[in-house]
Amino acid sequence: GNSVTQMEGPVTLSEEAFLTINCTYTATGYPSLFWYVQYPGEGLQLLLKATKADDKGSNKGFEATYRKETTSFHLEKGSVQVSDSAVYFCALRSSGSRLTFGEGTQLTVNP
Amino acid sequence: DAGVIQSPRHEVTEMGQEVTLRCKPISGHDYLFWYRQTMMRGLELLIYFNNNVPIDDSGMPEDRFSAKMPNASFSTLKIQPSEPRDSAVYFCASSGQGRGGHLREQFFGPGTRLTVL
Numbered sequence: 001g002n003s004v005t006q007m008e009g010p011v012t013l014s015e016e017a018f019l020t021i022n023c024t025y026t027a028t029g030y031p032s033l034f035w036y037v038q039y040p041g042e043g044l045q046l047l048l049k050a051t052k053a054d055d056k057g058s059n060k061g062f063e064a065t066y067r068k069e070t071t072s073f074h075l076e077k078g079s080v081q082v083s084d085s086a087v088y089f090c091a092l093r094s095s096g097s098r099l100t101f102g103e104g105t106q107l108t109v110n111p
Numbered sequence: 112d113a114g115v116i117q118s119p120r121h122e123v124t125e126m127g128q129e130v131t132l133r134c135k136p137i138s139g140h141d142y143l144f145w146y147r148q149t150m151m152r153g154l155e156l157l158i159y160f161n162n163n164v165p166i167d168d169s170g171m172p173e174d175r176f177s178a179k180m181p182n183a184s185f186s187t188l189k190i191q192p193s194e195p196r197d198s199a200v201y202f203c204a205s206s207g208q209g210r211g212g213h214l215r216e217q218f219f220g221p222g223t224r225l226t227v228l
Binding site: 041042043044045046049089093097098099101102103104 | 115142153154156159161166167202204214216217219220221222
């Protein structure tokens, strides 16, 4: 079956630090890959996505590249801000309509 | 558009009581999803509908849980009787279908925080 594994959190960084949150997946076929962000007290929002191998998704300074050879979709940002503090979820969608989510990684950015 | 609307935002009830959570999807979206989020189990898909028809309810924990979608603009998730272990945040999400039949982005509601005492 499908599964997503994220690096364990929580992650605490200082403002302007470099961020990497690792995500690897197991799936049948050729899944689409997503990063969602959840700010405190809110629902999940789509941050970025990639639908095929070597695609790079990007949004708000965040990037992730679909690596089929390593089955990975790591999230990166060159310089984090306090406002980036949130929980980040990696997810995949293989055939059908279901999204499979990772466990989520709590990010705290200190000024 | 107001986005996905859920009510209530918070619900506190006693064990054994019936709980009904409500969701209004984004107009024009023909997929609706119910999720449950807990610290222990993360985000779990409970059930989803396509064109008001339940497609996959394999995530519904047990018979105490039921979900309905009587029309395209309204869905309910009911727990009867409720138990303390049902305490969680319940999210509703909706999405539309793009050309070629692929699913578009899921938009999540703000969630209902349920506490069962």
